[in-house]
Amino acid sequence: MLKLFTSHHVASRFKNRSAHKLARRGFFSTLTDSKPTNTVSAKPCIDDCQTVVALPLLRKPLIPGFYMPLYVKDPKVLAALQESKSGRAPYAGAFLLKDDKYASTASSSSSFETVNILDSLKGKESLNKIHQVGTLAQILSIQGEQVILIGRKRLQITEMLSEDPLTVKTHHIKDKPYDKDDEVIIKATYFEVISMLRDVLETTSLWRDQVKTYTQDIGGSNYRKLAETILQKRRRKFTGFGAGIFEAIDVFYQKLTGFGAGVFDANDLNYKKLADFGAGISGANKHKIQEVLEELDVHKRLVLVKKQVEVDKIQVFHASIFPESTAKTVEDKQEESGSANYVEKTQPSDKFRERVYSKLILEEIPKHVVKVMEEKFEKLDRGEKDSRSTESIYNYLDWLTALPWGECSDDSFDVLRAEKILDEDHYGLRDVKERILEFIAVGTLTSNPQGRIICLSGPPGVGKTSIARSVARALNRKFFRIAVGGLSDSAEIKGERGIYIGAAPGKMVQCLKEVGTENPLVLLDEIDKLGKSSRDDPEGALLELLDPQQNTHFLDYFLDVTIDLSKVLFVCTANDTDKISGPLLDRMEVIELAGYTTDEKMHIARDYLLKNVKRKCGLKPEQVDVSDTALLSLIENYCREAGVRNIQKHIEKIFRKIALKLVRQQASALAAMTDLKSSETDAKGSIELTNEYLRLADVLKVFEYAVGGGPTREKSREIALKLGRQQASTKAAKTDLKSYNEYLRLMELEYALAGGPMSDKSRAVPEFTIDASNLADYVGKPVFRGEKIYEQTPVGVVMGLAWTSMGGSTLYIETTFVEEGEGKGGLHITGHLGKVMKESAEIAHTVARRIMFDKDPGNLFFANSKLHLHVPEGATPKDGPSAGCTMITSLLSLAMKKPVRKDLAMTGEVTLTGRILPIGGLKEKTMAARRSQVKVIIFPEANRRDFEGLEESVKEGLDVHFVDEYEQIFELAFGHDH
Numbered sequence: 012m013l014k015l016f017t018s019h020h021v022a023s024r025f026k027n028r029s030a031h032k033l034a035r036r037g038f039f040s041t042l043t044d045s046k047p048t049n050t051v052s053a054k055p056c057i058d059d060c061q062t063v064v065a066l067p068l069l070r071k072p073l074i075p076g077f078y079m080p081l082y083v084k085d086p087k088v089l090a091a092l093q094e095s096k097s098g099r100a101p102y103a104g105a106f107l108l109k110d111d112k113y114a115s116t117a118s119s120s121s122s123f124e125t126v127n128i129l130d131s132l133k134g135k136e137s138l139n140k141i142h143q144v145g146t147l148a149q150i151l152s153i154q155g156e157q158v159i160l161i162g163r164k165r166l167q168i169t170e171m172l173s174e175d176p177l178t179v180k181t182h183h184i185k186d187k188p189y190d191k192d193d194e195v196i197i198k199a200t201y202f203e204v205i206s207m208l209r210d211v212l213e214t215t216s217l218w219r220d221q222v223k224t225y226t227q228d229i230g231g232s233n234y235r236k237l238a239e240t241i242l243q244k245r246r247r248k249f250t251g252f253g254a255g256i257f258e259a260i261d262v263f264y265q266k267l268t269g270f271g272a273g274v275f276d277a278n279d280l281n282y283k284k285l286a287d288f289g290a291g292i293s294g295a296n297k298h299k300i301q302e303v304l305e306e307l308d309v310h311k312r313l314v315l316v317k318k319q320v321e322v323d324k325i326q327v328f329h330a331s332i333f334p335e336s337t338a339k340t341v342e343d344k345q346e347e348s349g350s351a352n353y354v355e356k357t358q359p360s361d362k363f364r365e366r367v368y369s370k371l372i373l374e375e376i377p378k379h380v381v382k383v384m385e386e387k388f389e390k391l392d393r394g395e396k397d398s399r400s401t402e403s404i405y406n407y408l409d410w411l412t413a414l415p416w417g418e419c420s421d422d423s424f425d426v427l428r429a430e431k432i433l434d435e436d437h438y439g440l441r442d443v444k445e446r447i448l449e450f451i452a453v454g455t456l457t458s459n460p461q462g463r464i465i466c467l468s469g470p471p472g473v474g475k476t477s478i479a480r481s482v483a484r485a486l487n488r489k490f491f492r493i494a495v496g497g498l499s500d501s502a503e504i505k506g507e508r509g510i511y512i513g514a515a516p517g518k519m520v521q522c523l524k525e526v527g528t529e530n531p532l533v534l535l536d537e538i539d540k541l542g543k544s545s546r547d548d549p550e551g552a553l554l555e556l557l558d559p560q561q562n563t564h565f566l567d568y569f570l571d572v573t574i575d576l577s578k579v580l581f582v583c584t585a586n587d588t589d590k591i592s593g594p595l596l597d598r599m600e601v602i603e604l605a606g607y608t609t610d611e612k613m614h615i616a617r618d619y620l621l622k623n624v625k626r627k628c629g630l631k632p633e634q635v636d637v638s639d640t641a642l643l644s645l646i647e648n649y650c651r652e653a654g655v656r657n658i659q660k661h662i663e664k665i666f667r668k669i670a671l672k673l674v675r676q677q678a679s680a681l682a683a684m685t686d687l688k689s690s691e692t693d694a695k696g697s698i699e700l701t702n703e704y705l706r707l708a709d710v711l712k713v714f715e716y717a718v719g720g721g722p723t724r725e726k727s728r729e730i731a732l733k734l735g736r737q738q739a740s741t742k743a744a745k746t747d748l749k750s751y752n753e754y755l756r757l758m759e760l761e762y763a764l765a766g767g768p769m770s771d772k773s774r775a776v777p778e779f780t781i782d783a784s785n786l787a788d789y790v791g792k793p794v795f796r797g798e799k800i801y802e803q804t805p806v807g808v809v810m811g812l813a814w815t816s817m818g819g820s821t822l823y824i825e826t827t828f829v830e831e832g833e834g835k836g837g838l839h840i841t842g843h844l845g846k847v848m849k850e851s852a853e854i855a856h857t858v859a860r861r862i863m864f865d866k867d868p869g870n871l872f873f874a875n876s877k878l879h880l881h882v883p884e885g886a887t888p889k890d891g892p893s894a895g896c897t898m899i900t901s902l903l904s905l906a907m908k909k910p911v912r913k914d915l916a917m918t919g920e921v922t923l924t925g926r927i928l929p930i931g932g933l934k935e936k937t938m939a940a941r942r943s944q945v946k947v948i949i950f951p952e953a954n955r956r957d958f959e960g961l962e963e964s965v966k967e968g969l970d971v972h973f974v975d976e977y978e979q980i981f982e983l984a985f986g987h988d989h
């Protein structure tokens with residue numbers, strides 16, 4: 012016994028137009044048996060699949076390539092379908108019922124009655140009631156009673172195998188091969204159908220869902236991209252869905268004409284597909300559509316479709332002229348044909364249903380989410396009395412349906428391409444790039460870069476963010492940055508609880524909506540500066556986000572459904588990994604970016620920053636030249652920190668000033684041109700005046716003669732004088748004009764005013780040259796004047812090396828004598844030192860006193876002297892144990908009244924017994940020492956390997972000593988004769 016709901020019942024069940032629309036929608040897909048796309052996968056055994064459960068269809072046959080939702084009530088049939096879906100052959104047979112009475116009764120009756128009608132069809136009887144030619148339908152999903160099918164192949168029933176549920180044996184029928192000589196005729200019909208479809212689609216938004224779906228699924232990503240590009244271009248011209256549909260047909264047309272050849276086999280598939288496509292979307296009578304299904308001659312099939320589309324065309328045309336009268340006719344027609352294509356009533360949820368169903372992503376959306384969606388759709392359509400609540404449901408659905416369910420960018424694990432991209436965007440960083448390439452290589456082998464989370468750690472401005480951007484580009488993933496520094500509310504990540512007006516989901520959901528793919532690269536910036544408040548701890552939320560065990564079902568409180576974030580690639584940045592909590596750090600693969608040497612900074616500034624900033628400021632490369640000396644001065648005297656952001660800022664400052672100068676120049680050129688134009692007019696005016704005067708003078712002469720007295724001497728002289736003056740001023744005016752032209756040429760005003768081309772001569776000379784001599788005019792006075800505070804370090808002063816989250820730096824430890832007296836020995840400490848550093852100073856005092864005693868037992872300096880130890884700069888907080896050896900040396904220098912050797916710096920923690928322990932940040936400290944012109948460095952022996960691993964350019968020219976015991980430092984600092 013079959014208890015089956017067809018599309019019609021969905022409509023009656025939902026009792027609203029929108030559901031009706033969903034139900035009657037025949038989703039078209041260009042999926043083929045042999046080439047399943049990644050949207051829906053066909054199981055391999057389609058050709059073997061001869062035995063199927065037969066599903067009778069009330070309203071319309073299922074055309075191959077189209078989707079159809081059905082409601083199946085009969086538990087036996089449902090179970091049989093479930094079994095097929097989970098087995099190797101997820102197929103069923105879909106056959107149209109021959110008799111109209113079921114459809115017409117069904118359309119006017121309740122769904123329950125329809126079940127009764129179908130109940131009465133049993134075994135053989137039902138076999139006789141259905142057409143013997145039908146469609147092999149792949150079962151895409153079964154959710155409750157809703158079954159979604161997609162038509163695959165034409166079938167013919169050969170025998171009945173069992174009655175309940177009706178199971179039949181079939182054979183797959185093939186189209187008749189057509190004679191290649193007939194191709195011209197077929198092609199002609201094909202074009203006719205296309206052209207008619209275009210006409211229909213241009214005038215109406217009818218079938219928009221189907222065609223939109225079709226456009227999205229048209230033969231894989233290449234074609235999808237092509238269609239999208241065309242759509243985007245045309246969208247400027249047309250608005251609304253009409254244009255999209257129009258394009259879909261265009262793409263069909265272009266495929267046939269060979270555009271994009273190689274992607275699509277233009278000889279065969281198109282004709283069949285167009286015929287099926289036309290039949291599937293047309294509003295024709297179901298028997299006519301069955302005829303198309305049964306027609307195996309492709310040309311004849313096209314002709315049938317042509318006729319049907321012709322009728323559609325007339326109706327649409329009629330509807331556009333007489334909308335009201337046609338609405339009635341169309342509805343009448345629906346009654347008789349069972350098609351609902353012509354009714355376009357809207358429901359509030361239509362927009363969201365459209366989003367979800369038209370994208371064919373239904374299969375990709377987890378069941379629990381689909382359920383929530385359906386509930387909310389219905390709630391929205393019911394319309395709550397409280398408009399605020401409707402608004403909040405609308406807002407909720409706007410988020411939930413906009414997420415990129417199943418949409419992913421194609422990952423690229425091409426190591427060579429990635430290497431090229433990383434090199435293109437960044438100078439140096441050899442180790443960092445290598446580590447990232449290793450990571451991509453693992454992705455190549457496993458097709459999955461997930462796993463550990465990369466954490467790029469280093470001082471500001473060393474390129475952490477921009478490296479992450481390049482990785483996203485290399486992997487062909489979308490990039491999104493979430494600033495987690497200072498974030499103290501977990502709602503920022505997990506969203507706000509409850510759907511009230513103004514509530515919003517967390518950053519992660521916002522990210523997915525914005526990027527439109529499920530697999531972006533998300534940068535969690537400054538994860539070491541995560542905030543904390545007494546009532547909330549965002550770290551838990553971050554853990555949930557980053558932990559592969561948990562992020563497959565990440566719960567956003569606003570959406571209140573779990574989403575799968577396992578495809579997201581997370582990259583974090585931090586200045587100081589010590590500040591990251593253990594559980595978070597444990598999930599990360601830390602890659603250190605230490606900072607740049609002067610030489611590296613020169614390369615970055617010259618080859619990357621200058622070019623980028625010039626482009627950003629709208630300057631042409633030939634307009635400004637920044638010399639190497641200027642860059643070097645910038646690096647050494649203005650921007651000594653580890654990163655290059657400050658250099659970038661200074662270059663921006665220079666270029667902004669130049670841009671202002673240029674604009675001013677252009678404005679004054681414009682004013683000069685206006686002035687010259689008016690003097691040109693003046694000059695022309697005086698020439699005209701002169702000519703007039705000359706003419707008058709002639710007249711006067713003639714007149715004087717005519718009066719008879721002849722010209723008087725005075726008069727003639729006067730006239731001659733005036734003439735002479737006029738001639739002179741005419742000449743001057745001409746000279747003015749000449750110089751005006753000359754000026755034009757020199758200034759190349761046309762260039763200045765309209766950005767026109769410059770002559771070769773002008774191009775050869777940049778308009779602005781920045782070198783060490785005029786750098787200060789652009790960026791002010793140097794921040795670092797001398798290289799060091801002391802040229803020759805005084806007694807009691809020693810240079811130490813420190814590491815901060817800003818990179819390495821040098822610092823002086825100064826000790827001075829305060830007062831003397833028996834038993835007054837003691838140490839006063841200043842310089843904003845932390846607890847550990849204060850303890851270090853006390854240890855240093857004790858160790859120095861012991862060493863002094865060992866070397867000179869009679870020396871009572873430490874016993875009787877009150878001392879003061881200070882670490883400039885006093886306002887900057889400092890902490891850590893690594894200044895221990897520097898403090899001892901400073902104290903001993905004071906005690907022995909002997910300065911340490913020149914150009915010396917040291918770092919190392921000291922124990923009470925004088926042993927030297929290793930330090931961190933060795934590369935940064937070495938680079939800081941280089942910047943301060945240090946020649947000799949003392950490092951703990953335990954750091955020797957770290958130093959040996961540094962690049963040659965960092966080590967070059969340094970005299971480095973590794974020590975185990977303070978005694979060795981004593982020798983190096985004081986033993987030298989200097």
Ligand SMILES: Nc1ncnc2c1ncn2[C@@H]1O[C@H](COP(=O)(O)OP(=O)(O)OP(=O)(O)O)[C@@H](O)[C@H]1O
Nearest residue numbers: 436437438471472473474475476477615619655656
């Ligand atoms: N090796 C490099 N080659 C070329 N440009 C670089 C390099 N390193 C950094 N830059 C440039 O320096 C600028 C600052 O880099 P970025 O913003 O990535 O630093 P960051 O380490 O993320 O800093 P923060 O910790 O402050 O966020 C960017 O314009 C970047 O392109």
